[in-house]
Amino acid sequence: MAAAGPGHQGRTERDAAAAELAARLTRLDSAENGLCFGRLDMADGERRYIGRIGIRDDDLEPLLIDWRAPAARPFYAATQWSPEGVARRRHIRLDGRRVAGVMDEDLTGPAGPAADAALLAAVTAARTGRMNDIVATIQREQDEIIRSPHTGVLVVQGGPGTGKTAVALHRAAFLLHTWRERLARSGVLVVGPSTGFLRYIGEVLPSLGETGVLLSTVGELFPGVRARRPEDPRTAEVKGRADMARVLAAAVRDRQRVPEAPVDIEYDGGTVRLRPADCERARRLARETGLPHNEAAPAFRRAALAALARDAAGRYGADVLSGGSLLTAADRRGIQAELAASPEVAAVLEALWPRLTPQRLLADLYASPERLAAAAGGMGAADRARLVRPADGAGWSVADMPLLDEAAELLGEDERAHRAARAEQNAWRAEQVRLAREALAIARGSRTTDADEGEEAEQLAAFDLLDAERLAERQAEQDTRGAAERAAADRTWTFGHIVVDEAQELSAMAWRVLARRCPTRSMTIVGDIAQTGAAGGAGRSWAEAIGPHVGIRFRQAELTVNYRLPAEVAEVAAGVLRRIDPNARPPRAVRAAGRAPWRLAVSADALVPTAARLARRACEREPEGQVAVIGPAALRPVLAAAVAAAGPQDRIAVLDPGQAKGLEFDGVLVVDPAGIAAGVPRGLNDLYVALTRATRWLGVLHGPGVPPEPLSRLPPPPGPAH
Ligand SMILES: Nc1ncnc2c1ncn2[C@@H]1O[C@H](COP(=O)(O)OP(=O)(O)OP(=O)(O)O)[C@@H](O)[C@H]1O
Numbered sequence: 001m002a003a004a005g006p007g008h009q010g011r012t013e014r015d016a017a018a019a020e021l022a023a024r025l026t027r028l029d030s031a032e033n034g035l036c037f038g039r040l041d042m043a044d045g046e047r048r049y050i051g052r053i054g055i056r057d058d059d060l061e062p063l064l065i066d067w068r069a070p071a072a073r074p075f076y077a078a079t080q081w082s083p084e085g086v087a088r089r090r091h092i093r094l095d096g097r098r099v100a101g102v103m104d105e106d107l108t109g110p111a112g113p114a115a116d117a118a119l120l121a122a123v124t125a126a127r128t129g130r131m132n133d134i135v136a137t138i139q140r141e142q143d144e145i146i147r148s149p150h151t152g153v154l155v156v157q158g159g160p161g162t163g164k165t166a167v168a169l170h171r172a173a174f175l176l177h178t179w180r181e182r183l184a185r186s187g188v189l190v191v192g193p194s195t196g197f198l199r200y201i202g203e204v205l206p207s208l209g210e211t212g213v214l215l216s217t218v219g220e221l222f223p224g225v226r227a228r229r230p231e232d233p234r235t236a237e238v239k240g241r242a243d244m245a246r247v248l249a250a251a252v253r254d255r256q257r258v259p260e261a262p263v264d265i266e267y268d269g270g271t272v273r274l275r276p277a278d279c280e281r282a283r284r285l286a287r288e289t290g291l292p293h294n295e296a297a298p299a300f301r302r303a304a305l306a307a308l309a310r311d312a313a314g315r316y317g318a319d320v321l322s323g324g325s326l327l328t329a330a331d332r333r334g335i336q337a338e339l340a341a342s343p344e345v346a347a348v349l350e351a352l353w354p355r356l357t358p359q360r361l362l363a364d365l366y367a368s369p370e371r372l373a374a375a376a377g378g379m380g381a382a383d384r385a386r387l388v389r390p391a392d393g394a395g396w397s398v399a400d401m402p403l404l405d406e407a408a409e410l411l412g413e414d415e416r417a418h419r420a421a422r423a424e425q426n427a428w429r430a431e432q433v434r435l436a437r438e439a440l441a442i443a444r445g446s447r448t449t450d451a452d453e454g455e456e457a458e459q460l461a462a463f464d465l466l467d468a469e470r471l472a473e474r475q476a477e478q479d480t481r482g483a484a485e486r487a488a489a490d491r492t493w494t495f496g497h498i499v500v501d502e503a504q505e506l507s508a509m510a511w512r513v514l515a516r517r518c519p520t521r522s523m524t525i526v527g528d529i530a531q532t533g534a535a536g537g538a539g540r541s542w543a544e545a546i547g548p549h550v551g552i553r554f555r556q557a558e559l560t561v562n563y564r565l566p567a568e569v570a571e572v573a574a575g576v577l578r579r580i581d582p583n584a585r586p587p588r589a590v591r592a593a594g595r596a597p598w599r600l601a602v603s604a605d606a607l608v609p610t611a612a613r614l615a616r617r618a619c620e621r622e623p624e625g626q627v628a629v630i631g632p633a634a635l636r637p638v639l640a641a642a643v644a645a646a647g648p649q650d651r652i653a654v655l656d657p658g659q660a661k662g663l664e665f666d667g668v669l670v671v672d673p674a675g676i677a678a679g680v681p682r683g684l685n686d687l688y689v690a691l692t693r694a695t696r697w698l699g700v701l702h703g704p705g706v707p708p709e710p711l712s713r714l715p716p717p718p719g720p721a722h
Pocket residue numbers: 119122123131132133134137138139142158159160161162163164165166167528563564661662663664692
C-alpha cells in the first residue's frame with residue numbers, strides 16, 4: 001500500500017489494495033477451521049500440504065497449497081493404479097489448530113482402508129442442520145466435475161445424496177479461484193429451491209473462503225417484490241410453461257389499443273379528433289421502433305400528437321378562400337406543443353398506450369377474463385381459468401416472479417420513472433457536493449492547526465488535489481458493496497457464472513430469467529429428474545428441460561454414488577424410483593446403517609399425535625442430530641402444531657416434500673405416504689424425495705389402508721416405538 005503514488009491513480013491503487021487485503025483477511029478468517037487437511041508425499045521426496053486456501057512464506061515458497069490448485073489435484077485423483085507421482089497420501093484431522101488424527105494411504109502397495117475411513121467418518125457424523133464442505137474427502141468422480149475445464153453449461157445428473165449440491169458449491173469455489181478477477185467483478189449466483197435450503201447450504205462457500213456469492217431462490221430474483229402468496233401447484237405449473245412468454249407478449253400488445261370510432265378531445269374551446277386510422281399508424285410506427293412497450297410510448301405519442309395537430313390545423317387554420325392553410329410551420333409546432341401539454345389529450349393517449357409496470361400488467365391480466373381470453377386464446381379454457389384471480393393486492397407467488405421479470409423485459413423502462421430516478425440521483429449528487437464543500441472548508445480551516453509550518457509544505461492536503469465535485473465523485477465511485485450485494489438489488493445484473501441446484505424444479509419461465517441473467521451461458525446445473533415436483537418444469541430428460549434455453553451445447557456428467565442414505569434406506573427408495581421410472585438406475589450406497597426402516601399403522605385420529613410423539617421420542621433417545629417429520633403439504637400445519645405443542649424442540653423440522661428438497665436429517669419420519677403420493681401431480685416423486693432425506697434411520701407412519709409399494713412390506717418398528 002505504501003508503494004501507491006499520490007493523486008487519483010494512487011488513491012485508486014490504495015483502495016484496490018485495501019479491498020484486496022480485506023478480502024484476504026476474510027478468507028484467512030473463514031478458512032481457519034480445518035485449515036490443513038492433507039499431505040502428499042511424492043515419490044521424488046517432495047512434500048505438499050493441502051489446505052482450504054493457499055499460503056506462502058516470505059520467500060513466496062508454498063507452505064500450504066490451495067485444494068483448487070493443480071498441484072493439489074493428486075490428493076483427490078491419485079490411485080494405486082494411477083498414483084500421479086504420489087507415494088503416500090495423508091488425511092489430517094484437525095481440532096482447532098491441534099492435529100487430532102492422521103490416516104495414511106500407501107499408493108505404492110495394495111489399496112488400504114484409510115480413504116474410506118475418512119469418508120465414512122464424514123458421512124456418518126451427526127447432522128447439525130447446516131451443510132459442511134467436503135473439501136477433505138472429495139471423491140474422484142466428484143473431483144472431475146468440480147475441476148471440469150468446460151466453461152459453458154455443465155449439467156450434473158445424480159440421484160439423491162450423490163453430492164450434487166456439494167459438488168456444485170465446490171465447483172463455484174473452484175471457478176472463483178481460477179477466474180478470480182473476472183468473477184469477483186461480475187459475481188456468481190447460486191439458485192436453490194427454498195430459503196430453508198439456502199440457509200442449509202449458506203456456510204459451505206464461506207468455509208472455503210468465498211464470501212462474495214449471491215444465494216437466491218427464483219422467487220427472490222425480482223428486486224423489490226417478495227413472493228409470499230401461496231399457489232396451487234397446478235396453477236404454478238401453468239404459469240411456468242414456456243407458452244406464457246407468448247401470452248405476456250400478447251397481453252402487452254393488447255394494451256396498445258386503437259379506438260373503434262373517432263375520439264373527440266376538447267381543445268381550445270372546441271374539439272380535435274383522433275381517427276382510428278391515425279391511431280393505427282401511430283401504433284405501427286411505435287411498434288416498428290422495436291423498443292419495449294414503455295420505451296416506445298414516446299414514439300406513439302409523437303405520431304398521435306402530429307395527427308391531432310394536423311386535425312387542429314385543418315379545423316382552425318383552413319383558408320376558406322384557397323382551401324389551403326393559414327398557419328405557418330411554427331404555428332403548427334405551437335399547436336402540437338399545446339396539445340402535448342393538454343391533460344385531456346394526455347388522458348386519451350395514456351388510455352391508448354398506457355405506461356405500465358410489470359405488476360400492473362400482470363394484475364390487470366389476471367383480473368380480467370376478457371384480457372386473458374385475448375392474450376391466451378391458444379390456451380385451454382381450464383388452464384386459462386387457473387390464471388384468473390381478483391386484483392386483491394394480496395401479493396405475488398413464486399410462480400409469478402418469472403412472469404414479472406418477463407413483463408419487465410417486454411415493458412422496458414418507463415421514461416417517467418427513469419426521469420424520477422435521474423432527478424433523485426441528481427439531488428443525491430448535489431447533496432454529496434454540498435457535503436464535500438463543507439468537508440473541504442473544514443480541512444482548509446484546520447490546515448495550520450493540524451501541522452507544523454515546515455511539515456505543512458511537504459503535505460498534500462485533500463483540497464490541493466480535489467475540488468468538491470471530484471471529492472463527491474469519489475464518494476459515489478466508492479460503492480463498497482460487493483458484486484453479490486449490488487447484483488441482488490439490480491434486476492438487469494448479469495452474472496459471470498450461475499449455479500442452479502435442484503434444477504429439475506425450474507419452470508421454462510424460470511429458465512428464461514436465468515438465461516437473461518447469464519448471457520454467456522456459463523452455468524453449472526445440478527439436479528435429479530426423478531425428484532421433479534408438481535410445478536417443476538423438467539421433462540423426461542435434461543435436453544427437454546433446458547434445451548430450449550441454453551441450446552443443445554451442454555455437457556452432461558453423472559454422479560453414481562450415494563453418500564447420504566444407508567443401504568437399507570436406499571433400497572426402499574429404489575423401490576419407489578422403479579415405479580417412477582423403471583429404467584432409472586438408483587445410485588449405489590457407500591455404507592449400511594444396520595437399522596432397518598420400519599412402518600407403523602395407526603388410526604386416522606392417532607396419526608398426528610403419534611407423529612409428534614415419535615419425533616420427540618427419537619430426539620430423547622439420541623442426544624444429537626436432526627429429525628424431520630415429512631408429511632403431505634395439507635397436513636403440515638397440524639403436524640407442526642402438534643410437534644410445537646409438546647414444547648420447544650429445535651432439533652425437529654416439520655416439512656412437506658417441497659420444503660424438504662435438498663435437505664438431510666439423521667432420522668426421518670414420513671407421515672401419510674399415500675397422501676403424499678396421491679396429493680398432487682408427480683406425487684410419487686414427492687414421496688421419493690421424502691424417503692431420501694435420512695442419514696441414519698427412516699420410519700413410515702400411516703393411517704388405515706395399505707401404504708404405497710414397497711412401503712407396505714416394511715417391518716414394524718423395533719421395540720415399543722409409540
Ligand atoms: N465426498 C464427500 N465426502 C463427504 N461427504 C460427502 C461427499 N459427497 C457428498 N457428501 C455428503 O453427502 C450428503 C449428500 O450430499 P448432497 O446434499 O450434496 O447430495 P445431493 O445429490 O445434492 O442430494 P439431493 O438430490 O437430495 O439434493 C451431504 O451430507 C454431503 O456432505
